[in-house]
Amino acid sequence: MSPAAGRDGVGLYCPAKINLRLRVGPTRTDLGGRHRLDTIYSAVGIWDRVELRPTEPGSGFRLSLEGEQLGDLNRRDADPHANLAVKALLAMAQATGHEPDVAIHIVKRIPVGAGLAGGSADAAGTMLGLNRLWNLGMAAADLDRIAASLGADLPFCLHGGLSRGTGFGQILEPLNPDGLQAQRLSRAGLTGHLLIGAYESQLSTAQVYKAFDLIGPGPHDLNDLQETACTLHPRSRQALDLARRAGIGPAFVSGSGPSVVVMAPRPEQTIALIKLWREQNAVDRIIEADSPVLPRMAPLRVTHG
Ligand code: ATP
Known part of the structure; x- marks a missing residue:
């Protein structure tokens, strides 16, 4: 070295x-x-x-x-x-x-x-x-x-x-990003600004998959994990329902949950949804972010001694 x-x-x-x-x-x-x-x-x-x-x-x-x-x-x-x-x-x-x-x-x-x-x-x-x-x-x-x-x-x-x-x-x-599929996702409102509703409680990925297996894959070869996550963590369903009823979205569970994602809300929708989620205690934390992004490397200052 x-x-x-x-x-x-x-x-x-x-x-x-x-x-x-x-x-x-x-x-x-x-x-x-x-x-x-x-x-x-x-x-x-x-x-x-x-x-x-x-x-x-x-x-x-x-x-x-x-x-x-x-x-x-x-x-x-x-x-x-x-x-x-x-x-x-x-x-x-x-x-x-x-x-x-x-x-x-x-x-x-x-x-x-x-x-x-x-x-x-x-x-x-x-x-x-x-x-x-x-x-x-x-x-x-x-x-x-x-x-x-x-x-x-x-x-x-x-x-x-x-x-x-x-x-x-x-x-x-x-x-x-310039390809057909990415453009289709963008037109569907699935890229850009988003709100994440996060929770203090964790949901173990293994637990969600176990519950999914008990329910069974159902009539289709590939099923959505969202229903299982919402069954194990009802506040995620509540947060999604509030967004959908207010016409804000697309809204869905991230991965195996429990975090919920609401895509591309306009500024007034963002304010309305934050208010709704807080009033109804549907989430513990709200995070605003953009997607998609890339990992970034940054030089670290060298410290001597
Ligand atoms: P998955 O990638 O399976 O969807 P997740 O996003 O739901 O996971 P993580 O935040 O990656 O969840 O944490 C899952 C578990 O991994 C936690 O219980 C945590 O203890 C363990 N873990 C190990 N290393 C880390 C780490 N560096 N950051 C966060 N969790 C970690």
């Missing part, structure tokens, strides 16, 4: 994701027992910041977190090895033969366990950052392969933007 690389750090802004469409099929052995998905991912401008700094050789990794809403990451007994960013570091170290001597600091703004892929965003940011920090020059296909071994949303989080995902979500078909 060069002396400069020994000191320099890397900072990344890692966006959340929403699913503009999320159709789920049965589990399949050829997908490693995971559910077949057909989804449209869109990266959203709610940003976690991931900072990577080399630690003393042989001293291993360190993890620190900051943020107002750290959810279950804040638990005293939280195991750092369970953090997806650490899993990404260890997977990259193993794949490249580097020692995982890196301090990871995460400034968390993406709500945790919210269906917004915050963990995957941090892990993807860690992988992109290590590619720079360790001067790996790893090809996108190699990064994608490691990402897919860590989580279904992770390959998309490496790229951001707008993409169709099939397989278990890891086979990506990027949608060019």
